[in-house]
Amino acid sequence: MSDANQHIEAARTAFAEAFSPFDSLDLNGSGLAEAEAKLRELGELKVRHTGKKSALAEAKKMIGRVAPEERSAFGQAVQAAEKEITDLLEKAEAELNEFITAARIERERLDVTIPGRRPRTGHLHPITILRQQIEDIFVSMGYAIEDDREIETDYYNFDALNIPEGHPARESQDTFYTTGGFALRSQTSTVQIRAMERRGVPIRIIAPGKVFRRDTPDMTHVPMFHQIEGLCVDKGITMAHLKGTVTEWLKRLFGEDTVTRFRPSYFPFTEPSAEFDFSCFVCHGSGRVSGEQRAVSSEEGENSERLTAHGSQLTDRCRPCKGSGWIELGGSGMVHPNVLRSCGVDPAVYSGFAFGFGLERMAAMMFNIDDIRHMFENDVRFLEQFT
Amino acid sequence: MNISYNWLKELIEIELSPEETAAALTRVGLAVEGIHPHKDDLILDIDLTSNRPDCLSHLGVARELGVITGRPLKATSGSAAAGDELDAVPFPSVLAPEVVRVDAPELCPRFTARVIRGVKIGPSPQWLVDRLDALGERSINNVADITNYVMLELGQPMHAFDLDKLAEKRIVVRTARAGEKITTLDEVERELDETMLAICDAERPVAVAGVMGGFESGITDATTNVLLEVAYFKRENIRQTSRKLGLATEASYRFERGVDIENLIRASDRATELILELAGGEAADIVDVYPERQPERTVQSADISSAVKRLTGLDVAADECERVLSSLGIERTGEGEYKSPTWRHDIAIEEDLVEEVARHAGYENIKDELPPAFGAGEYQATEVRKRRLRGALVEQGFDEAIAYSFIDVRHDDTFAAVPEFLREGGEEKFVTLKDSVIEGAVRMRPTLIPGLLGALRLNLNHQRRDVKLFEIGKSFAAAGIGELPTERELFTIAVTGGEVHEDRAMPARPLDLYDAKGAVEAALEAAGTAGYEYRPAEVAHLRAGQAGEVVKDGRVVGTFGRLNEEIAANYKFKQPVYVAELDLQTILAEPSEPAVYTPLSRFPSVIRDISFLVPRSLTFAEVRRTALAAGSANLRAVSFVDIFEGKGLADEVRSLTIRLEFRSDERTLTEAEVEAEYGSILSRLKDEHGLEPRS
Known part of the structure; x- marks a missing residue:
C-alpha cells in the first residue's frame, strides 16, 4: 500500500517539477512563436505525465492490484492526483491558447483604409454624356434621333436652308470646303432637310452631330464642334409649341424651377426667329451666388479662394451666367416656308419649329471648363473628371 | 452698333429711362449688350442681327423706339430749308452725264453727286467732335466728320472728294481693270480686279466703291471744292470686294447689308446742309443717276x-x-x-x-405649350448597341476621346484603313480640304488612329504613362469625281502602359496585345455581335508578328496589334503601344444575335489539361481546330489555359496548355470512354502538328 502511495507521490512530485516553468506562466513580452513553442512543450509534458506510459497511468493500473480494503482510498488518491495535474495542465493550456489567438489576430490585423482593389473605370467624353442625357429627354418626349452626312453638298448645307448664294453665311471663310467642292456641314440643320425628305411630315426629330466652322482654335473657338438640332413639323404647330418644348427639356435637364427667355433674332431658315436663354442653373437667375452655392457649383478652387482672400466683389458674381442670371443657349424659330417647300412640304398646311444649340459651349458652361480646346485634346486629366 | 442716348432723344421723345430704353429695345430684338457712360451721354451698345442694317443708324433705332412707345419721330433737320430748296431744283438731267457717268448700273443702281464750292476745311466744332468721340469715331476735319455724322444719323455712308483732284472734274462708275491700282485713304496701295466696282475720274480709280475712298483725291486742308458722293451699290458685290481686299469699313459693313436706296437725296441734303453750315461754300444742284427706279416690293x-x-x-x-x-x-x-x-x-x-x-x-407673351402627342420616340437604330459598347469599354478603364476630323497629310499611307473603304489603284483615295485653320491638317481622316496616337503623346508628355483611349467617329474616303465622299463610322482604341487600379499609384502589370484584343472582344460582345475569328495578318501600321485581323463571315472588319517601331519612333513612344480599329458601321449593320438557351447538363464533365511544346508559327486556334476535328463524340470544349515561353525553353517554341472538356448529355462517361477519345485527339494532334504531350 505504501508502495502505491509512494508511487502517486513520486508522480506528483515529478509533475510538479516538470510543470514548474508553467506554474506561474508569464507571457508578458513573449512573441507568438515563443508561446507556440511553450504550447508544444506543454503538450509533450501532458503526454509524459498523463499519457499511457506516465507514472499516473501506472498508478491507475495499480488500483486493481492493491488490497480490496485499501482500494477505495487508493483510487480516490489517484483521482485526486490526476485532477490536480489535469487542472494545472488545462489552465496553462487555456492561458497559452488565449495568448496565441490574441497574438495571431494581432499579427493578421489589416489596414482597412488601403484603397479597395478594383480596376480603374474609364470615362465617357463630356460631349457624349451631355448628348446622351439630352437624347434620353427627347426620346421620352416622342422625338426620333437622327443624324446624317458630315460632308454635304451646298444644296443641303445652304440652298435648302434658304441661305442663297451671296449670303454672308456662305462665305468660304466660315465654311470648310473639300477640293471636290463639298462643304463640311456648318450646322446640323442639314439633317432637317434629309430627315424630312426621308420621313416626310409630320415629323419630330433631334439631330445631334459634328459641325465644322473655319475658326482658328482659341479658348472659346474650335473648328469642329457638336450641335443638337430639333425639328417639329405638323399641322397647327406654333411658336408656343417651340417655347413649351424648349422650356420642358431644359426643365428636365436643369430642374423644375428653370425658366426660359426668347429674344427676337434672325436666321435664314426660320421666320419668325428667336434666340433662347434659360435661367442660370447655379444662381437660379439672381446673378449672384452665396458662399455655399459657390462651393458646390464651382471647381475653380484656387481662383475663387484667391479672390475671396482679396475680398473682391467678383466672388459673388455667378460664374456660368456672368452675373446676368441668364445663360444664352441657342437659336430657334418657325421653319421658313422656303425650307418646307424644299422638302416638298406645303407651308399652307404644315408649320413647324426648329431649334439648335452647341454642345461644347453648353458643356463648358455646365462643367465650368475655361478652355474649350480641351474638348478635343483628349488629355486624360481632363477626361477623367466627367462621369 | 453704338447708339447715343442723347442723339436718340433728338430724334424721338423718350419718356423711358436709359435702362428701360435698353430693355425695351432688347425685347424687340435690338439686343443692348451694355450701357456705357460717356461724359453727359450714355452709349447703348446694340448687337444687331445681319438682317437689320436699317438699325445701323440713330434714325433706325429711333424708328423701332417709336413703335414701342407709340410716339412719332421728330422732324429732323435733314428736311430743313436748304434741303428743300436743293431738292426743288434738280440738276438738269441732260447735263448729268458730264459730271457722273455710271457704266455699271447693275452694280451701282443709283449714284448721286453734289458739288459744293468754296468750302473751308478746318476742325469740327466741339459738339461734332464730342458726338463722334462718344461713338468711337475719331475727328478728322469738318467735311469728313460730317459724312461720318450723317452715316451714323441716317445710316447712309457717303464720301467727299476734292473736286480739283478729279481728272476732268468728273466721275465714272465702272468696274476696275485687271491690275489697276489705287492707294486708299489708309495709305495702302491696293490692286483691283475686274469684279470690283471703282469710282473713277476721267483717268483712274479714285475710290473703291462702297469700301474706301482714295488717298490722293481725299479732302485735305487745301481743299476748297468738294464733290459729295451718296450712292447705292449692289450688296453682294461690295461684300465680295471687301473680302477680296481684306478691307472692312463702316461703309462696306452697311452697303453689304443694304442701305435705303430711296434715302440718298435726304442723306445728301443733310450732309450738304451741315457742310454749308460748318464749312461754308455754295452747293450746286444734285446729280442723281437712277436710271431704273427700284420696283416697289x-x-x-x-x-x-x-x-x-x-x-x-x-x-x-x-x-x-x-x-x-x-x-x-x-x-x-x-x-x-x-x-x-x-x-x-x-x-x-x-x-x-x-x-x-x-x-x-x-415673345414673352407667347405661351409655353407642348405640341400634341405624336408617337413614341426612338433612338437611332444603332444607338443602344453603341451605348453598350461604350459602357463595356468604360468598365475596362477606357476614356472616350474625340479628336478633330481633319489630320495632317504626313499620316498618308502610314496607316492601313479598314478594308473595302479607300479606293484602290491610282485613283484619289483621300478627302482633302481646300485649306485648314490648323497647319497641315487638310486631310479628312481615313483612320482614327493618328488622333488617338496624338492624344497618347500628349498624355505621356504630362506623365500619364498608363492610358487607354477609345473613339467612335466617322472616317472619310474619296468617291468618284463629283460624288459625295464615303463616310464610315469606326471604333478605334489605343492602349499603352500598365493595368491601373483605382486609387493605386502603381499599375498592377504591364498591358500587352491581349489587353487590346480583350477590349475589342468585350466591345463586340457588348454590341451584341458574335462569331468573330481573329487571325494573324500583315497590317501597315502594326509590328510584324504582333498583328491580327478581325474576321466576320469571311470579311475582314478590323485589325489589332502592336504599333510598329517606325511609327512608335515618330511619336517618340518608348513603351509599347497597342491599337485596334474596327469598321463599326459594317459591324452594326448586322442585327444583334439573339440569345439561345442550351439546357443544363445533368451529367458531370471530365476535364483533361494537357501541355505541348508548340513552334511559334502554330497558333492556339489551329491546335483547337484540330482537336475539335478529331471526331471525338463527347468533346464539348477546347479552351486555353496558359502559354509559357522563355526560361528553360528553346527560343522557337512555346509551351501551350489547353483544356479538353468531355461530357455526354445522356450518361456519366466512363474513364475508359474518356481515355479512348482523349487518345484519339492526342494522336490527331501528333499526326497533324507533331505535338507530344509534355510530361
Whole structure:
C-alpha cells in the first residue's frame, strides 16, 4: 500500500517539477512563436505525465492490484492526483491558447483604409454624356434621333436652308470646303432637310452631330464642334409649341424651377426667329451666388479662394451666367416656308419649329471648363473628371 | 452698333429711362449688350442681327423706339430749308452725264453727286467732335466728320472728294481693270480686279466703291471744292470686294447689308446742309443717276392677325397689327397687301410681317405649350448597341476621346484603313480640304488612329504613362469625281502602359496585345455581335508578328496589334503601344444575335489539361481546330489555359496548355470512354502538328 502511495507521490512530485516553468506562466513580452513553442512543450509534458506510459497511468493500473480494503482510498488518491495535474495542465493550456489567438489576430490585423482593389473605370467624353442625357429627354418626349452626312453638298448645307448664294453665311471663310467642292456641314440643320425628305411630315426629330466652322482654335473657338438640332413639323404647330418644348427639356435637364427667355433674332431658315436663354442653373437667375452655392457649383478652387482672400466683389458674381442670371443657349424659330417647300412640304398646311444649340459651349458652361480646346485634346486629366 | 442716348432723344421723345430704353429695345430684338457712360451721354451698345442694317443708324433705332412707345419721330433737320430748296431744283438731267457717268448700273443702281464750292476745311466744332468721340469715331476735319455724322444719323455712308483732284472734274462708275491700282485713304496701295466696282475720274480709280475712298483725291486742308458722293451699290458685290481686299469699313459693313436706296437725296441734303453750315461754300444742284427706279416690293397677307395667331399662338388684334406695321413703315396699300419699306431688305413674305408683329407684341407673351402627342420616340437604330459598347469599354478603364476630323497629310499611307473603304489603284483615295485653320491638317481622316496616337503623346508628355483611349467617329474616303465622299463610322482604341487600379499609384502589370484584343472582344460582345475569328495578318501600321485581323463571315472588319517601331519612333513612344480599329458601321449593320438557351447538363464533365511544346508559327486556334476535328463524340470544349515561353525553353517554341472538356448529355462517361477519345485527339494532334504531350 505504501508502495502505491509512494508511487502517486513520486508522480506528483515529478509533475510538479516538470510543470514548474508553467506554474506561474508569464507571457508578458513573449512573441507568438515563443508561446507556440511553450504550447508544444506543454503538450509533450501532458503526454509524459498523463499519457499511457506516465507514472499516473501506472498508478491507475495499480488500483486493481492493491488490497480490496485499501482500494477505495487508493483510487480516490489517484483521482485526486490526476485532477490536480489535469487542472494545472488545462489552465496553462487555456492561458497559452488565449495568448496565441490574441497574438495571431494581432499579427493578421489589416489596414482597412488601403484603397479597395478594383480596376480603374474609364470615362465617357463630356460631349457624349451631355448628348446622351439630352437624347434620353427627347426620346421620352416622342422625338426620333437622327443624324446624317458630315460632308454635304451646298444644296443641303445652304440652298435648302434658304441661305442663297451671296449670303454672308456662305462665305468660304466660315465654311470648310473639300477640293471636290463639298462643304463640311456648318450646322446640323442639314439633317432637317434629309430627315424630312426621308420621313416626310409630320415629323419630330433631334439631330445631334459634328459641325465644322473655319475658326482658328482659341479658348472659346474650335473648328469642329457638336450641335443638337430639333425639328417639329405638323399641322397647327406654333411658336408656343417651340417655347413649351424648349422650356420642358431644359426643365428636365436643369430642374423644375428653370425658366426660359426668347429674344427676337434672325436666321435664314426660320421666320419668325428667336434666340433662347434659360435661367442660370447655379444662381437660379439672381446673378449672384452665396458662399455655399459657390462651393458646390464651382471647381475653380484656387481662383475663387484667391479672390475671396482679396475680398473682391467678383466672388459673388455667378460664374456660368456672368452675373446676368441668364445663360444664352441657342437659336430657334418657325421653319421658313422656303425650307418646307424644299422638302416638298406645303407651308399652307404644315408649320413647324426648329431649334439648335452647341454642345461644347453648353458643356463648358455646365462643367465650368475655361478652355474649350480641351474638348478635343483628349488629355486624360481632363477626361477623367466627367462621369 | 453704338447708339447715343442723347442723339436718340433728338430724334424721338423718350419718356423711358436709359435702362428701360435698353430693355425695351432688347425685347424687340435690338439686343443692348451694355450701357456705357460717356461724359453727359450714355452709349447703348446694340448687337444687331445681319438682317437689320436699317438699325445701323440713330434714325433706325429711333424708328423701332417709336413703335414701342407709340410716339412719332421728330422732324429732323435733314428736311430743313436748304434741303428743300436743293431738292426743288434738280440738276438738269441732260447735263448729268458730264459730271457722273455710271457704266455699271447693275452694280451701282443709283449714284448721286453734289458739288459744293468754296468750302473751308478746318476742325469740327466741339459738339461734332464730342458726338463722334462718344461713338468711337475719331475727328478728322469738318467735311469728313460730317459724312461720318450723317452715316451714323441716317445710316447712309457717303464720301467727299476734292473736286480739283478729279481728272476732268468728273466721275465714272465702272468696274476696275485687271491690275489697276489705287492707294486708299489708309495709305495702302491696293490692286483691283475686274469684279470690283471703282469710282473713277476721267483717268483712274479714285475710290473703291462702297469700301474706301482714295488717298490722293481725299479732302485735305487745301481743299476748297468738294464733290459729295451718296450712292447705292449692289450688296453682294461690295461684300465680295471687301473680302477680296481684306478691307472692312463702316461703309462696306452697311452697303453689304443694304442701305435705303430711296434715302440718298435726304442723306445728301443733310450732309450738304451741315457742310454749308460748318464749312461754308455754295452747293450746286444734285446729280442723281437712277436710271431704273427700284420696283416697289409688296407683301401679301389676307389676314395678318390670324397669320400671327397661326404661327405664334399670339392673339393680336388687327388694329394693333396695323399700328405696328405702319409705325415700321410697312404701309397697307390695298386689300391684303402691304408695301415693304425701302430700308427693310428683309420684309418679303407674310411670315416676315408676322415676326414684326410678334416681336413687338413680345415673345414673352407667347405661351409655353407642348405640341400634341405624336408617337413614341426612338433612338437611332444603332444607338443602344453603341451605348453598350461604350459602357463595356468604360468598365475596362477606357476614356472616350474625340479628336478633330481633319489630320495632317504626313499620316498618308502610314496607316492601313479598314478594308473595302479607300479606293484602290491610282485613283484619289483621300478627302482633302481646300485649306485648314490648323497647319497641315487638310486631310479628312481615313483612320482614327493618328488622333488617338496624338492624344497618347500628349498624355505621356504630362506623365500619364498608363492610358487607354477609345473613339467612335466617322472616317472619310474619296468617291468618284463629283460624288459625295464615303463616310464610315469606326471604333478605334489605343492602349499603352500598365493595368491601373483605382486609387493605386502603381499599375498592377504591364498591358500587352491581349489587353487590346480583350477590349475589342468585350466591345463586340457588348454590341451584341458574335462569331468573330481573329487571325494573324500583315497590317501597315502594326509590328510584324504582333498583328491580327478581325474576321466576320469571311470579311475582314478590323485589325489589332502592336504599333510598329517606325511609327512608335515618330511619336517618340518608348513603351509599347497597342491599337485596334474596327469598321463599326459594317459591324452594326448586322442585327444583334439573339440569345439561345442550351439546357443544363445533368451529367458531370471530365476535364483533361494537357501541355505541348508548340513552334511559334502554330497558333492556339489551329491546335483547337484540330482537336475539335478529331471526331471525338463527347468533346464539348477546347479552351486555353496558359502559354509559357522563355526560361528553360528553346527560343522557337512555346509551351501551350489547353483544356479538353468531355461530357455526354445522356450518361456519366466512363474513364475508359474518356481515355479512348482523349487518345484519339492526342494522336490527331501528333499526326497533324507533331505535338507530344509534355510530361
